[in-house]
Amino acid sequence: MINSFRGWQHLELRSDGHVVLVGVPRAGRSDILAALSRVLLPESTRTNPVLADLWQSIALPTASSAIGEPESTEPSSGEHDLPAQTPASSPEASTFADIEVTLIDLDPELEQLFEGFLEPAGVDGCAVPEDQAEPAASWCVRLAYRLTHDADAETLEQVVYFPLASNPDVGTFSRVPAATRRALPVVALTAGRPLQLRAGSPLRRIIDELDPEAAGSAFEKLRTQVTGAAEELSGHAAVAEAVGVALASGGVGASLADTPIGTTQVGFRADDGSAEALLRTLQPTVHLDDAGPLALTNHGSTAAAAFGVAEAIMLATAPGAIILADDFGDQLDTANAEHFAAQLRASAGQVWLSTRRPEVARSFEPEELVRLTRHGGARACHRLQRPVEKAEIRAMRQLHTQLLPALTSPTVTIVEGPHDLVVYGTIDRQRLPHGAPLSAAGVRLIAAGTGQDGGIGEIPYVADLARQLGFRVIGLVDRDKAEGETIKALESSCDVVVRLPPKTAIEGALLAGASIAAVRAASAALLTYTSEDPAAGKPDLNVAAAVGARLHKKSLHEPFLAALFEETGTPPPLIVHVLDQVAAAASSSYPGPTTVDIQDLPAPADATDVA
CATH class of the missing domain: 3.40.50 (Rossmann fold)
Structure with a gap:
């Protein structure tokens, strides 16, 4: 459920299966995935929010200048259609935005993690009071995000909390620990660089999950070897000589400290000296065909996008994994876009992705399709009925x-x-x-x-x-x-x-x-595709009927149109x-x-x- 977040004034979207978001530009595909990320991914709330994250309401300067709301031409979608917005005098941001996500079908470990915040689920998968729940009702947990704007102080504050134990109206929040959110099997497939070794990257998560002890040993060995290699480089005669020249220039070595410094007091290391600093600088190389081991970026955007999806598929094997992917397939060819979308759907517990590619949507069932639209400035979402x-x-x-x-x-x-x-x-x-x-x-x-x-x-x-x-x-x-x-x-x-x-x-x-002469000339061009010219020997009054009948019977519309356009020069x-x-x-x-x-x-x- 979304209230007053970005371009969505209100939206309720319920699905216990996969969801592929499609639709016209600016209809809110990315906003829905951003809303899910704010709740489920701890890294999404590490950066500061912006005022544009709040719904911008629009006030009319005078009643006489209002333009009436356009009449909707859409059928009922079963979702929440939004009212069209009237022309602006100046936009005003809402004072707060709310996003609420309900998670159902939790595995036993997650149920223990949310002990004290579990609620019985109704038949629609949403939380219900205990006195209204069925005896054998399964458990669910609600997580929520609130972004508050203080116009006087010009500040924005965000919090992720448990609605069951919170009262946002009075500012009382039972916050969801970042460690709890990290424990959720949620993977965001981003357009960033794949095969990165830095902390928090998908590949690093895979390495740490496969064998944490071996991974730690490998990275410590890298740190030791690089540190030793850097020290050896610092002591090399050619480097030391150059450093000595730099220190002697202008008497820098004597003026920086009470005791003049020499070449042995100058060393080199990667950034802050940590292994993580070095890992952030390492970029993958791939040997494809006869090109040799080139940097992955040199192989083109399609190869990089394919490796990025491969990482997500690997992480999607976690029980109940949720995959979030925005603009999926944009950098893939048509075959791989459909193939990888099908792989994600088959591997993950639930996929939420947006796409502009019909090949990606083809990998999903019709009822998993959610199409977002803008008509008359109003956003709405639509789903197919069986x-x-x-x-x-x-x-x-x-x-x-x-x-x-x-x-x-x-x-x-x-x-x-x-x-x-x-x-x-x-x-x-x-x-x-x-x-x-x-x-x-x-x-x-x-x-x-x-x-x-x-x-x-x-x-x-x-x-x-x-x-x-x-x-x-x-x-x-x-x-x-x-x-x-x-x-x-x-x-x-x-x-x-x-x-x-x-x-x-x-x-x-x-x-x-068209003139009879042009029709006859275009008809004669059909002899390449048929045994006779339908206009040959026909009186002028019968030419149109004869040619039309032959076009319909033999499906020769394309070559006839090409010949007719060549004759007339106009459609x-x-x-x-x-x-x-x-x-x-x-x-x-x-x-x-x-x-x-x-x-x-x-x-x-x-x-x-x-x-």
Whole structure:
């Protein structure tokens, strides 16, 4: 539970399994992991907090200048949606922030560690009063973090405590000892350098856990040998001679002390002389391929990131280990990002990671996905419900192929099938550099199916799946068939529906506005892929129908579009107009109608153009 911490005014997130945090930028993925770290990791509270760690509330200068809160277009997510924020006169930080974490399924050693602070757990895994607990209830422990801001003294104070024995309102805290927090099997996978020997590093933790006595002996041997080598270096004639010259220069050796100092009184050592100081300077080298033993950083970011994950996997073997990882996979290639995410999930008791990579999310179950969004300035989190109908199961198949690549996009536009996706996607790219693509408006094009499972009737099911994940959803459909209940289903599942002109399929839309000569020339280019030119021998009035039928039957949309663009030098105007309408509808503050019916293009001046 988070209250008034960074960008979260309030959030409750419950999970007794793995959690992968995804979503749009600035939606709070890193803030959730930072909140967990403040409670569970002692090193996270060694540094001083900053005022930006507190929720910044915003006050309006006058009531007349207020802009109304945008109407939410999202379905209920089962989590806590936050109110949209109004424009600022000046931000004011909250006086305190609270974070509370409940740990359940504790092993016997941890239960003993928290003796006196254990509470019975309810059916939802949260603590309940003893008089309300089931007879066989398991135990849990609550740990909390409070950050307090004293505006008068201009100070920030932080404390980690047991809520069961504390009263924050009067400043009474039963603090959690740092040693207790260190005993928790929590590992933070950071973007720092892997394979470090310094104290507190993951590799050092592994060394100490495997054989503490042998590790201590090895590091003491290093200290002794380095100290001896440094003393030998100091006494070497070449070094001593140079030191003597330096001491004699300007009479420094005689002026520093009551008794003049000589070369034997000057020595060298690593930093403060401790083994830890030396270990902090040592960096790993790796021999890969024929490159020789190069420093790990010289092998590139992917190799370093892979070693970092390997350390976390090793530490994740501790019973009930919790892994925290922010922006996981950013420096890994796609294959290793998916592979290492799956390894972490299989090794750890519980994984909490955030990612921008669909390959990482693919390693988790759909119900482990938590998507964070920002619509109208408000943060919210969303989770998928398990499908119960056959059509919902079919739609769930689109999660990995269509929705996961769109996780960081605020809006998805769903078309009927792969042909539509190819046409709209190709023409969207053709608009550059003179027009902005849909991605500039935060829109990702997806299809309701990848083959025979597509069609306008599938869009509502995919749209419902997308809205469960907090996407703004636009349906983009033909109008070549009779309407009825289908359009009603679309309107109830999508935020906005954009429809082509009456009796117009995607093939007719891409031909609209093109001259007959251009269509014939592009059609002739299809001879590379088919045995006959569909426009050959056809009268002008029948060319469009013949070409459209062949495109649909033979799935030749891509080469035809390339040839047509080469002939005209401009993308099809009707589809460009459709894409402009989609971009306009992508904003959560879109003021237009929920169903946008595209009208036919004006009649062309050239009578030989395709109407």
